[in-house]
Amino acid sequence: MTGVIIILTINLLLSFFIFSIAFKVYRMYRRTYLIWFLIALSIVPVIFIYSFIEFSLNLPIYASLFYPIGIIIIEILVIIAQKSLISSVRTEEGEEYKILLREDVALIRAFKKLSNYIIGKISSLIGIENVKRVLEGSIEKYPIIAGCYIGIDERLKTKPMEEDIDEIQEEKLSEAFSYFITKLIELYATFVPYEKIAEELRIEIGKIDRRIIKWFIPFSFFKLVMEPILRECRTEELREIRIVTDIEGVSITKKGGIEFHPIFGYREKQREEKFLSFLERTRHILERFFGESVYDKITENFRKLPNNVKEEMYRYDFIKKLPKGILEEEKITLMSRERLIEELAERKKKLEEAYRRLTEAKFDKMKSTFIDIIAHELKTPLTAIKTYTDLLRKEKLGKLNKIQREKLEKMAKNIERLTKLIDDMLQIPSVDIKELELRKEKFYVKEAIQSIITETEEMAREKKQKININIEDSLTIEGDRKLIEKALKNIILNAIKYTHEKGIISIEAKKDGSFAHLIIKDNGKGIPPSELEKIFEPFYTRDGGGVGLGLAIAKNVVESHGGKIWAESKGKGSTFHVLLKGGII
Amino acid sequence: MIRLLLIVCTLVSLLLPILSYRYFYQIMKLIKVRIGSVLVLGALTVVAGYIFFILPWIFVGDDIEEIRFFSYSIILLGLSILTYGVVKIYLDWKEVMK
Known part of the structure; x- marks a missing residue:
């Protein structure tokens, strides 16, 4: 259930x-x-x-x-x-076609419309029987259009064809209908000037949906661009053109009509090549007959093409392949459009990069502010704790027994550690540039380093390490001596820490342009390449020891002085480089 | 009497899909709904489920719970196929209408 x-x-x-x-x-x-x-x-x-x-x-x-x-x-x-x-x-044929109609069926309907337009024009001139004969001839040559017939209303019907064929091959259909329509146009041109026919065809082609317009491209190029010019030629000129333009699939009638339907037996790319080849061969000879103006005529005919055809033409970069002198302005526009697109892509890339940097900078700023606030908030209660601990240790608040004294000593030590840590944290984000300017002074590098060595030699001695110094006496640095000494001390302490017993640490300094270049080198265990950047990040430690603020402080101090700090390591040992503004006195 | 009526109605309901398929075939000649076969499969599965559902009423004159469950399962399968088809049509058309 x-x-x-x-x-x-x-x-x-x-x-x-x-x-x-x-x-x-x-x-x-x-x-x-x-x-x-x-x-x-x-x-x-x-x-x-x-x-x-x-x-x-x-x-x-x-x-x-x-x-x-x-x-x-x-x-x-x-x-x-x-x-x-x-x-x-x-x-229905409008919207319905876009959503539902199969493209091959839509193609039949488009050809039918175009045929019916011409049939409507010529049936009154030559009689419907002659039109029927053209259709029968076309069916004989191309049985694919066997489903077509001229109805009692003297119009071409294609419905049985639409519903009888399971899958229609667009190429074959285009070839057959192009043949049929070309024959109809030939008849129409006997009575009406071709320029007028071309004008009417342009309007009719312009109504064809963009989805199937590619099947009308050869028709547009041959019949609307080239044929109007060929129709202007004399018989002997046409004969010459016919001899020169010997292209398989394309032929010229005695009156200058172009029959191009066999080119649908080729691939789309080859069809395009055939037209270009036809254009190339005819343009030279046409130039002889019409002079340079033939290029203007061809260009004008291209420009007069309906928009749907032109859009298709632009899409496949066809224009670029046209010979010199034809559609030159369009070529320039197309090229500048491409350049514009390239430039836009380039700018987009730059903007994305800038945005990424901005986000990172914002994040860094937030991180710094956060550390600053936390450190200050911790320091205030810690001062009170320290004061009371001192009072207790000095027995100002009463006598202490042995255990209490021991525990208080431990407390005091830890408070000392915590105070130092907070002092370090406070130095990461907040080196005030304005204050720094006021505290700036010139001092000798050697003096500063020796003072640091005095403070750290005890630690090095414990590990039996040797510290070599090679610094020019007159080399100076300009900056806040206290901060810079702290930064250098952190680097040296770092070297001592990560160098094994009896290791060697060398400190060099030399003039490098308007900078003093300090090199602190050790032969310790080295830094993996993937960590060379990370070691300067706050709270980053290589082996989990320490708090990980020493190098972050050093970087902060050096960079706030307009200097640069980086590390190098090749397997064993590591070298820290510090560039600070300075010189030789 | 009721059972006879049931048989007649069921037969009619089985004949109508044949007519419907004829129209469907004509439609497929003209339009490009690529998932037409999916819709037919979904509809056929639902009809199959319906046949299983109605059989006990015709032959036993009462409902059999196991068969009801089985037929609902088949209908569920059919509806799932139809759901796929309808969603696909919706997405395709949405794209074209843009």
Whole structure:
């Protein structure tokens, strides 16, 4: 029972979901057939709800009649929807085509429209029988268009063709219809000047949907760009052109008409090449007949092409391949557009980089502020603790026994450690540049280093390490001596710490332009390459020992003095470089 | 009498999909709904589930819970296929309508 209820509930929810999606489709694209589908789908949840009731109340057999009746209603509604859909696809051609119509069917309809336009024009001039004969001839040559016929209303019909062929090959269809339309145009041109025909064809081609326009590109190039010029040529000139332009798939009639339909037997790229080759061969000879003005004529014909064709033409960079003198302005525009795109891409990259840096800088600033606040907040209560501990140790608040004194000593030591740590933390973020300017002084590097060595030699001695100093006596640094000494001391302490017993640490300093270059070198265990950058980050420690602030402070101090600090390590030993403004006195 | 009515109605409900398929075939000749076969499969599965559901009513004259559960399971499968189809159509059309 529970199983049935659960699965019924899932079915009900699913049917609601399907209905809601179908409703969304309807809202997006309102059509009558979708309403029928929607009504059909709305009955499904009703059946499931009824099923709940019938199953729970255990109704008698007549209640089960509801199910087949419900199903029959749904099926009838679906059939009505399908019929409505069929008539919609058959009659409507605008939006319906974009959403539903197969591209091959749409192509047949586009060719049919174009053919009907010309048939409408010529049937009154030559009679429909002659047009029918052209169609029969075309069917004989291209059986693919066998489904076409001229109806009693003297128009080309293609419906049987649309519905009889399972999958239509666009290439074959284009070839067949191009042949048929070319023949119709040839007839039309007997009565009407070709320039006028071209004008009319441009308008008709302009109505073709962009999705299938690529199949009309050869037609546009040959019939609308080149043919108007060839039609202006004399018979003997045309004969010469025919000899010169010997291109497979393209031929010129005695009157200057171009037959190009066999080129649909080639691939799209080859079709384009064939046109370019045709243009290349004819332009020289046309130049002889018309002079330089032929380039203007070709350019003008290209410019007069409908927008849908031009868009397609631009998309495939076809313009760039045109010979010199044709569509020159468009070529420049196209190139500048490409350059603009490149520049935009470049700028986008730069902006992204800047944004990334800004985010990092913001994060660093936040981190510094956070450390600053925490350190200050810790320091205030710590001062009070320290004061009271001192009072207790000095027995100002009463006598202490031995254990209490021991514990207090431990407390005092830890307070001392904590105070030092907080003092260090305070130095990471807040080297005030303005204050620093006031405290700046020139001092000898050697003096500063020796003072540091005096403080640290005890530690080095314990590890039996040797410290070598090689610093020019007159080399000076300009800055806050106290801060710089602290920074250098941290580096030296770091070297002592990570150098094994009896190791050697050398400290060198020399003039490097307007800087003093200090090199602190050890032969300790070295730093892995992946960690060379990280060691200057606050709280970063290599082996978990220490707090990890020493080098961060050193970096902060050096950089706030306009200097630079970096580390190098090649397997064994490490070298720290510090550049600080200075010179020789 | 009721059982006879049930048989007639069920037969009608089984004949109608054949007619519907004829129209569907015509539609597929013209339009480019690529998941047409998915919709047919979904609908057929739902119909199969419905047949299983109605059989006990016709032959036994009552409901059999196990068969009801089984038929609901098949219908669930059919609805799931239909859901895929409908969602796919929605996404495809949404793209085209842009």
